[in-house]
Amino acid sequence: MWLGFVNKGVLKINLSDLSTVGYFEKIKHESVSFITKDTENGLWISTLNKGIYYLKRTSISVLEDGAEVKGQQVFNLFNGGNKSLIFSNPTGLFQVNNSHAKKIVEAQARIIRDIKISETDNTVLIGGSLLL
Amino acid sequence: MLILTCGQLSLQNVVKLLCILGLALLGVNNLAAQIKEADLKNEELIIETSNYNVIIDINTGKIQKHLHWISITGKKVWEFEISDKIYETAFAKSIISSDEVINSFQFVKKNATDSQTFNIKCKAQPYFSHFGYQSNKKNGFFFGGKNLIKFNNDGTTLLREFDTFIISMF
Structure with a gap:
């Protein structure tokens, strides 16, 4: 199990003995808001201060596809199926394919706080709050 | 925290209006084929409170079957449900001990006659989680x-x- 922390990155926990069996040095000071896996067993990690990271085996890379993506506060992150990733940041809702992020919903004075993807009918529900 | 503002509309209509506004947001994207725009009123409404999200059936005002599990203090675990009047009152009950203070967690409907503003507040510490x-x-x-x-x-x-x-x- 992976756990994300405030200002302390991620830890991998062995549920048998609850020991820490992994972490990533590069993001050890970040606040990790969401974690998900892709079909290739890579780990997508969103942070509240430094955008989105991708971990695979021992390598780690950061998603930097334009100013609206790079280094942003990312609230959530979901596997969108068909090898895509869906996430939201203060500028809107994005879909990532092949490391290319495409904005699919403009934030428009709203903060998209939550995403729910239905597995049955392939719909996306977004929830949020107005910028006041 | 979610803040709703309304004029003569009922609270439930305001909720539905917000859903429609949400749909308007969704309508301008390139994922139109994947996003089902109709019948959201029969779907679920995701309401953000201070630090977590509550999923409520907007037709009944009830939280769906999969109740979210929330830690109030980091030690106590609670489940909760919304009363029949959506947003007006939420009450929590402990699943560990039945004698916990029931209103440690609640939504508050602000009694604002001028602006008709409703504040939904979570009186609790930050960083809770659902399941x-x-x-x-x-x-x-x-x-x-x-x-x-x-x-x-x-x-x-x-x-x-x-x-x-x-x-x-x-």
Whole structure:
């Protein structure tokens, strides 16, 4: 199990003995808001201060596809199926394919706080709050 | 925190209006084929409170079957439901002990006659979580505050306390 922390990155926990069996040095000071896996067993990690990271085996890379993506506060992150990733940041809702992020919903004075993807009918529900 | 503003509309209509506004947002994107725009009123409404989300059936005002599990203090685990009048009152009950103060967690409908503004507030500490991970059908795991907690039919077990707040898991 992976756990994300405030200002302390991620830890991998062995549920048998609850020991820490992994972490990533590069993001050890970040606040990790969401974690998900892709079909290739890579780990997508969103942070509240430094955008989105991708971990695979021992390598780690950061998603930097334009100013609206790079280094942003990312609230959530979901596997969108068909090898895509869906996430939201203060500028809107994005879909990532092949490391290319495409904005699919403009934030428009709203903060998209939550995403729910239905597995049955392939719909996306977004929830949020107005910028006041 | 979600703040609703309305004129002569009922609160439930305001909620539906917000859903429609949400749909308007969704309508201008390139995923139109994947986003079902119709019948959202029969779907679920995701309401953000201070630090977590509550999913409510907007037709009944009830939280859906999969109740979210919330840690109020990092030690107490609560489940809660919304009363029949959506947003007006929410009350919590402890699943550990029945004598906990029932209003430690509640939504507050602000009595604002001028602006007709309703504030939904969570009176609790930051960094709670809903259910986050299930290893199999017997054991589920979630976090509250700095604690990693397991639950199953026998109850809840504190597995490990960390030195900082957990905010995500997979």
